[in-house]
Amino acid sequence: MDVKQVPHASETPVTESVSDDAPVSVVNSSDGAPKKKAPIWRRFLGLFWDTWEDDGEENKFTRKLDYILFSYIMLGYFIKYLDQQNYSNAFVSGMQEDLQMYGNERNLLVTYFNIGIIIGTIPSQIVQLQWVRPSIWIPSCELAWSFLVMAMAGAKNPKTLYALRFFVGLLESCSFPGYAALLGSWYGPTQLAKRVALFEQSSAIASMFSGYLQAALYTGMNGKSGLKGWQWLFIFDAIISIPIAVWGYFAIPDHPSTTRAFWLKKKDREYSVQRQANMGRAPASKLTWKKLRKIYTGWYIWAFIFPYLMVAQAGQGSGFFNLWLKTQGYSTALVNTIPTAGNAISVVASLFFGTIADKTGTRAETCILVCGIVIVANIMLSIWNIPRAALLFAFFLSYVSAAAQPLIIAWGQEATQHNVHLRQMLVATGNIFTYTFMAWVPLVAFPTYDAPHYKYGYQLLIMFGGLAVLGVWLFGYLDKWDRKKRAEREEEENDATPAVQTTTV
Incomplete structure (x- = not known):
């Protein structure tokens, strides 16, 4: 077995096997070079963002990733969520009345979108692993959906929208799974959680932006060129999305071992391969049916999916906030803008808990704390007949749920470093289950005609929160058990390997 050991200044050196599924052992050694203590101001800034701590090679390289790759991922998910959720702002801004959507049409818009996600997710990840580079595939899909979003402005009936x-x-x-896999390929275990949190929270920023944009368009563009304010929202969303999609062709560097990104110099590419090996990550390789079968018959992916799915379901409560606001007599502008304060809470909470998880390594404990906060919010919403201020507080508190899923994604990426294909499929498969649930849970638990007070919706979310806590504990237990077994297996292999004697001639 070919084994290569690569020292690194900021990560723990590891011994990496060339096999995708071979165990990875941690070597407790260092390069022996004393590290110069950074100035106090840098160490202080490093508490908030790791690359500010010093100007070492690792931080310089990571800053370059942040400036180009991470900033694109933030923008890419921003437009993804902007184009995914704009129907909600359009619905409360005149689309419901213009297209006569007084039944369950709002939830059906979610259902048809989710069906598309479910059908496309796994094939799309296989395409990226097997045939088309992410730097080509992802931006091309972004361009195509941007034009379809623009076409939604011309819809004359709900069926066209479906x-x-x-x-x-x-x-x-x-x-989403493509972005998560890119982050898991380029960032280390002590860097990942906060970046996944910020990446996910670009969706909250998109929701905030969509609310403000719809409010501005409703007051400033409603009726211009014969179009309503909600129609202008779809057009402007597409105009914003197209240039970001084009930038993706240049910003995505693919995988460290296959990158052709112009902004990575030769020494950067060499460093990225060494760095990847040092973290115990297998290099990119072709996906075979045998490897795919092994992924879906193993325990890792299913133990990951359970908490991933449950935290997503438990956090649905915030999605119905604007419907409650509409019944409280708020203006259309306020119905679109008040929830943006909740989006701000989700951004702050995600960065806060993600930073704690990166600094302390307590993925499970931090995630369980977030789940506990969300359960409290859902208990208050299920009681419902509480003071209006308390109900408003509960809705805002439910936005903290956005901090849970990034922690689980980062944890899953860290736990599966030894298998590049498993790492790519984790979030993709988790998304299929999440969107499958999203396709029916709102229809059953949150029917539009019951809005804003749902009989069983928030009680169901409490159950999901409890199952999320159970799932986090189970994944942590199995991950520790598997690491121990792999370490024992490698130790046995090392003991069985005869020592090589050298002689001097």
Whole structure:
């Protein structure tokens, strides 16, 4: 077995096997060079963002990733969520009345979108692993769905919207798991959680932006060129999305071992391969049916999916906030803008808990704390008949749920460093289950005609929160058990390997 050991200044050196599924052992050694203590101001800034701590090679390289790759991922997920959720702002801004959507049409818009996501997710990840580089596939899908979003402005009935939403979902299926896999390929275990948190929270920023944009368009563009304010929202969303999609062709560096990114110099590429090996990550390789079968017959992916799915379901409560606001007599502008304060809470909470998890390594404990906060919010919402201020507080508190899923994603990426294909499929498969649940849970638990007070919706979310806590504990237990078994297996292999004697001639 070919084994290569690569020292690194900022990560723990590891011994990496060339096999995708071979165990990775940690070597407790260092390069012996004393590290110069950084100035106090840098160490202080490093508490908030790791690359500010010093100007070492690792931080310089990571800053370059942040400036180009991470900033694109933030923008890419921003437009993804902007184009996914704009229907909600359009619905409360005149689309419901203009298209006569007084039944369950709002939830059906979600259902058709989710069906597209479910059908496209796994095939899209296989395409990226097997045939088309992410730097080509993801931006091409982004361009296509941007034009479909623009076409939604011309819809004359709900059926047209259903069809367009399906194809937007089909194309968007490449992005979220694709972005997560890129982050898991380029960032280390002590860097990942906060970046996944910020990446996910670009969706909250998109929701905030969509709310403010719809409010501005409703007051400033409503009726211009014969179009309503909600129609202008779809057009402006597409105009914003197209240039970001084009930038993706240049910003995505693919995998460290296959990158052709112009902004990575030769020494950067060499460093990225060494760095990847040092973290115990297998290099990119072709996906075979045998490897795919091994992924789905192993325990890792299913133990990951359970908490991933449950935290997503437990956090649905915030999605119905604007419907409650509409019944409270707020203006259309306020109905669109008040929830943006909740989006701000989700951004702050995600960065806060993600930073704690990166600094302390307590993925499970931090995630369980977030789940506990969300359970409290859902208990208050299920009681419902509480003072209006308390109900408002509960809705805002439910936005903290956004901090849970990034922690689980980062944890899953860290736990599966030894298998590049498993790492790519984790979030993709988790998304299929999440969107499958999203396709029916709102229809059953949150029917539009019951809005804003749902009989069983928030009680169901409490159950999901409890199952999320159970799932986090189970994944942590199995991950520790598997690491121990792999370490024992490698120790046995090392003991069985005869020592090589050298002689001097």
